[in-house]
Amino acid sequence: MKSLALLALVLVLVAGFFALGGAKWLTLAGLKSGLDQLAAWKDASPALLGLAFGGVYVLVAALSLPGAAVMTLAAGAIFGLFWGSVIASFAATLGATLAFWSARYLLRDWVQAGFGERLKPVNEGIARDGAFYLFTLRLVPLFPFFLVNLLMGLMPIRTLTFYGVSQIGMLAGTLVYVNAGTQLAQIDSLGGIVSPGVLLSFALLGVFPLLAKAVLRWVQRRRVYARWTRPRSYDRNLIVIGAGAAGLVTAYIGAAVKAKVTLVEAHKMGGDCLNYGCVPSKALIKSAKLASQMRHADHYGLSATAPQFSFRQIMARVHAVIAAVAPHDSVERYESLGVEVLxxxxxxxxxxxxxxxxxxxSTQRLTTRSIVIAAGAQPFVPPLPGIEEVGYVTSDTLWDAFAKLDAPPARLVVLGGGPIGCELAQSFARLGSAVTQVEMAPRIMGREDAEVSELARQALARDGVDVRTGHKALRCESEDHGGVTHKYLVVEHGGAEQRIEFDALICAVGRAARLKGYGLEDLGIPTERTVVTNDYLETLYPNIYAAGDVAGPYQFTHTASHQAWYAAVNALFGHFKRFKVDYSVIPSATFIDPEVARVGLSEQDAKEKGIAYELTRYGIDELDRAIADGAAHGFVKVLTVPGKDRILGVTIVGEHAADLLAEFVLAMKHGLGLNKILGTIHTYPTLAEANKYAAGEWKRAHAPQRLLAWVQRYHAWRRG
Incomplete structure (x- = not known):
């Protein structure tokens, strides 16, 4: 009842303020028109006017009325710099505290009761560092102060803390505005507008946010580094931990700009992509695709044949491909570029x-201005009972584990329905394994649209993969029959348990960032599923950065390289200029057959985010080159802004989809629409024409029908 009465009072006061025309006095024009009268009142009774002005200021701030900035200018214009600052500072803080207290009294219990679980991380952060967060908001007004007052009232921060931090945090900004107000009072002609004092005072209004940010960053650094002793000099400009894609590119850029760089790698140069991921998997995929084409050679007018091969030789080729690419990432190459590799x-x-x-x-210690952590990620192995006893391989270990096999595993279980699991399942099925793919979710490749997932399932099924979605892995078991050990994966589906026998088990359920062993916990650097960084890839310590899989949010080699540029430039030149990482256009691809490639929004993403879109689709089965190549399947699907040709996202399913996607990636990156793609000459006959025809479908759907009707009449008239 009391809260309702308070709410009613607030609403009455706000309504009365506007009804009595109070809003016109909280504008610059209103302030200028009333300055003479206010000056007269001040001369008659300065103390009384000061109390009255302060009271009105408190009321304006407490009721969150627009015009607090004008009130601060008025304080300077009426009372001068010193007394204006005193009155405005205390009045603003008192009013803010009243608004804070009102929000707490009226809304906090209701908000916390309804959203407490979602707000739990925020509440914990405010309870731990609320004073600093508030000081940041007060010093650099990213949000209007009245919103800060109200939102802080909903959080677990003490009233006295709120008052004290607000009093100090708003003081610098108050001084700048009061000083500008003192100059405002002195403008009595056009010449006064361009006087040095006025120009300087109002220039401070624009410069202050930049200065405040610089001061705040200095305060943050002092706070973070308080318990450490900084070296007087440094051995290196940059040390990079990890020689995968992110680490290699970071070190390369550092050396290219003549910094002294040390690259530290505990295992193999080139990281996961070269040794366990992108390179070996694509080599295997190529061999498997050729085997499939031989089985279906009659599709090309040739005699179909069962491929004869040694699996050991296929794996030897995989390792030969790794060895052929390895010099690009070798110690020798990077040392020749000027990088010290340890x-x-x-x-x-x-x-x-x-x-x-x-x-x-042996150990050695090196000091450095900046550090980039590029430790990568490793396969996640689910904690299934019995999995260690029966044995398993991952996308990292299978290349060595299978290298000496004369034939692929006869019965292979692939656990996981993501891109890695799908690529491996199809490849081994094409090479002769009886593959069962187990996925807990309702469909494989769940990040893609449902129709893409279904096409992928059909493609894998055609190659013999037994795709079991909605199957939850429970445990692994083994049994001995006549001296022969039989291994099983036990899954649950529809409330019943099933046993899947296997000779080999591949775990491909995802990858987890490497977060242990680098001293992050000793320095207190926060980690969740990845190393926590800001928009500049800075960790808790502004001179320590993270890039690549260890930083997220994407686990792509090309994204790691993309992040590496920002990490290197910010680490070496961030004291001059820092750059926020641009994630606006991130392509991805899954190299099954047919390939699946995407950039930007999928339909699924757009619907989940409530983003309006138009859909344009072109079926690759109509493309001349695809028909000639026997690859007439798949589609190009483009999402655009309704009524416009601006591209929101593209999904391509088909032969060489990942290569075709590059044109759309370029278009989105540089703001080119479908009209530009349509107006670009594409070589005939190529698969790339699919992109042009997709743009043509959009153009056809947006043809100006009224204009065309008049053109038709014109042509009829011309024919007589």
């Missing part, structure tokens, strides 16, 4: 010191 484990001792432990146990 083999060993890097661990952060403090924000500027890295200890490197070599394989022989």
């Amino acid at each position: 083999q060993g484990y890097g661990r952060l001792v403090d924000p500027w010191t890295v200890e490197i432990t070599a394989a022989d146990g």
Whole structure:
């Protein structure tokens, strides 16, 4: 009842303010028109006017009325810099505290009761560092102050803390506005507008946010580094931990701009992509595709034949491909570029010191201005009972584990329905394994649209993969029959258990960032599923960065390289200019047959986010080159802004889809619409024409029908 009465009072006061025309006095024009009268009142009774002005200011701030900035200018114009600052500072803080208290009294219990679980991380952060967060908002007004007052009232921060931090945090901005107000009062002619004092005072209004940000960043650094002793000099400009895609590109850029760079790698140069991921998997996919084409050679007018091969030789080729690519990422190459490469484990001792432990146990410590953590990720192995006993391989270990097999595993279970699981399942099925793919979700490739998932399932099924979606892995078991060990994966589906026998089990359920062993926990650097970074890839410590899979949010080699540019430039030149990472256009591809490639929004994404779109679709089965190649399947699907040709997202399913996607990636990156793609000459006959024809479908759907009707009449008239 009391809260309702308070709410009613607030509404009455706000309504009365506007009904009595109070809003006109909280504008610059209103302030200028009343300055003479206010000056007269001040001369007659300065103390009384000061109390009255302060009271009105408190009321304006407490009721969150527009015009607090004008009130601050007025304080300077009427009372001068000193007394204007005193009155405005205390009045603003008192009013803000009343607004804070009102929000707490009226809304906090209701908000916390309804959204408490979602707000739990925010509440914990405010309870821990609320004063600093509030000081940040007060110093750099990213949000209107009245919103800060109301939102803070909903959070677990003490009233006295709110008052004290607000009093201090708003003081600098108050001084700038009051000073500008003192100059406002002195403008009595056009010449006064361009006087140095006025120009300087109002220039401070624009410069202050930039200065405040610089001060705030300095305060944050002081706070973070308080418990550490900074070196007087540094051995290196940059140390990079991890020689995968992110680490290699970071080190390369650092050396290219003549910084002294050390790259630390504990295992193999080139990281996961070269040694376990992109390179070996694509080599295997190529061999498997050729085997499939031989079985279906009659489709091309040739005699179909069962491919004869040694699986050991296929795996030897995989390793030969890795060896052929390896020189691009080798120690020798990077040392020739000017990078110092150290083999060993890097661990952060403090924000500027890295200890490197070599394989022989020897250690050395290097100091550095900046550090980039590019430790990558590793396959996640689900904690299934019995999995260690029956044995398994991952996308990292299968290349060595299968290297000496004369034939692929006869019965293979692939656990996981994501891109890696799908690629491996199809490849081994094409090479002769009886593959069962187990996925807990309702469909494979769940990040894609439902129709894409279904096409992928059909493609895998055609190659013999037994795709079992909606099957939850429970445990692994083994039994001995006549001296022969039989291994089983037990799954649950529809409330019943099933046993799937296998000779080999591949775990492909995702990858987890490598977060242990680098000293992150010793420095207090927050980690969740990845290393926590800001928009500049900075960790808790502004001189320590993270890039690649260890930083997320994407686990793509090309994204790791993309992040590496930002990490390197910010680490070496961030004291001049920092750059936020641009994630606006991120392509991805799954290299099954047919390939699936996407950039930007899918239909699924757009619907989940409530983003309006138009859909344009072109079937590749109509494309001349696809028909000639025997690859007339798939589609190009483009999402655009309703009524416009601006591209929101593209999904391509078909032969060489990942290559075809590049044109749309370029278009989206540089703001080119479908009209530009339609107006570009595409070589005939190529698969790339599919992109042009998709743009043509959009153009046809947006043809100006009224104009065309008049044109038709014109042509009829011309014929007589």
